[in-house]
Amino acid sequence: xxxxxxxxxxxxxxxxxxxxxxxxxxxxxxxxxxxxxxxxxxxxxxxxxxxxxxxxxxxxxxxxxxxxxxxxxxxxxxxxxxxxxxxxxxxxxxxxxxxxxxxxxxxxxxxxx
Amino acid sequence: xxxxxxxxxxxxxxxxxxxxxxxxxxxxxxxxxxxxxxxxxxxxxxxxxxxxxxxxxxxxxxxxxxxxxxxxxxxxxxxxxxxxxxxxxxxxxxxxxxxxxxxxxxxxxxxxx
Numbered sequence: 001x002x003x004x005x006x007x008x009x010x011x012x013x014x015x016x017x018x019x020x021x022x023x024x025x026x027x028x029x030x031x032x033x034x035x036x037x038x039x040x041x042x043x044x045x046x047x048x049x050x051x052x053x054x055x056x057x058x059x060x061x062x063x064x065x066x067x068x069x070x071x072x073x074x075x076x077x078x079x080x081x082x083x084x085x086x087x088x089x090x091x092x093x094x095x096x097x098x099x100x101x102x103x104x105x106x107x108x109x110x111x112x113x
Numbered sequence: 114x115x116x117x118x119x120x121x122x123x124x125x126x127x128x129x130x131x132x133x134x135x136x137x138x139x140x141x142x143x144x145x146x147x148x149x150x151x152x153x154x155x156x157x158x159x160x161x162x163x164x165x166x167x168x169x170x171x172x173x174x175x176x177x178x179x180x181x182x183x184x185x186x187x188x189x190x191x192x193x194x195x196x197x198x199x200x201x202x203x204x205x206x207x208x209x210x211x212x213x214x215x216x217x218x219x220x221x222x223x224x225x226x
Contacts, residue, residue, distance in 0.1 A: 042217035
């Protein structure tokens, strides 16, 4: 079955880079996503990557996809205290009607000043 | 206002009472979802709906009822609330295709005493 795994916690210093990792099991995933959840709020879509891409960059965010290892990562450059949040990765299975997503358990990023 | 709105934002209810959480979206998205979020469990899918009058169970449906008489509304009812249903509930919607993923509401924090 589908399964998406993330580490629970990451702590970095302000100004450093953060790398949040995710592994998934469904090799037919068409899109993979990163969501951000700030305290007391819902999940917001940060970025996504299509499965035929290896990398996507969007300002301070870089997404890397290794399809062979089924590994997805999110790099945040020059991490700021406002980046402190829970980050969820999610995959959509390719043969799945309705583009249903499977979410990881979330990684809590703490940014220390 | 365009978007997805949940109400109420906070709710305290007593064990055994029926309570309904509301979700309304203005995009005419086909798909709608209810999740609960608890520490240590990440997001768990309760119910989802592919269209009006079509609903299906998710991972943790017991004790919950949904309906979808109109595309834009997807209420979640706890028939007889239990303390184990104390949680934060998120509604989400999706077109079901493409790269947009899900759009989440801001959540309802429910406490059952």
